[in-house]
Amino acid sequence: MKSNAIWKAEDSALILIDYQPEVMDNIHERDLKLIELNAVALAQMATKLNIPVVLSTVAVKMGIEKPTIPALKNALPGIEEIDRTTMNAWEDEAFVNAVKATGRKKLVMGGIVTSVCLTYPAVEALAEGYEVMFIEDAVGDRSKQEHDMAVARLIQAGAVPNNTVAMITEWFRDWAKPEANFAREIFPEYLVEVYKRKGFPLPNWAKQGEEEKNWATKA
Secondary structure (H helix, E strand, O other), rough: OOOOOOHHHHHEEEEEEEOOHHHHHOOOOOOOHHHHHHHHHHHHHHHHHHEEEEEEEEEEOOOOOOOHHHHHHHHHOOEEEEEEOOOHHHOOOOHHHHHHOOOEEEEEOOOHHHHHHHHHHHHHHHHHHOOEEEEHHHHOOOHHHHHHHHHHHHHHHEEEEOOOOHHHHHHOOOOOOOOOOHHHHHHHHHHHHHHHHHOOOHHHHOOOOOOOOOOOOOO
16 A cells, blocks of 8 residues: 555654753754754644654663753653663664554654664664654754764665654645644744744744734634
8 A cells, every 4th residue: 555645643653762951962063942942843733633752762760861851841741751771762672662552654753863863763663664754953963964964874764854844734734624723823933933043034924913913824
């Protein structure tokens, strides 16, 4: 049976790996706050759409690293972290079992850093017959060269690159659907913060008063 090229929420699982303070300190090629904003927006939308989420950390129980960053943890109420000692999450039995338990074969993945925490489990999942879409603007690495090389490896292995806004809209895809209301809740504040961090001019709708705003033809 041919897989859908455009991914539906009901077919997807969101996998987030090692969004921890010390691990994120290794990122030097992009704005850490933007990565946080993107990961949180994905988590919020996944929660609202009942997309199963697997959240994993490394070396917390060993006393080396701290747990998931608070903003992301707060966006995933009730989701327990799966702590590992392995750099490759796919070598951790509890992690793999949690992925299998979602019952989903389309894995939307993010991991810090790109070349290790994301790439290793992504290529392993692909080898085991899963489909992988990675969110390029929700991950990062020590340098642009390391990040770009990891992206090339992922694509060569068969993973599909995407970005946060495109992934969220791919999940609901129709402003007339009830699910679009979740995006209307998330996008305004999220996009304003992203534009500010990037130094972009704010869109006209962000400059209007609350009573004037009409975010994507509110339903």
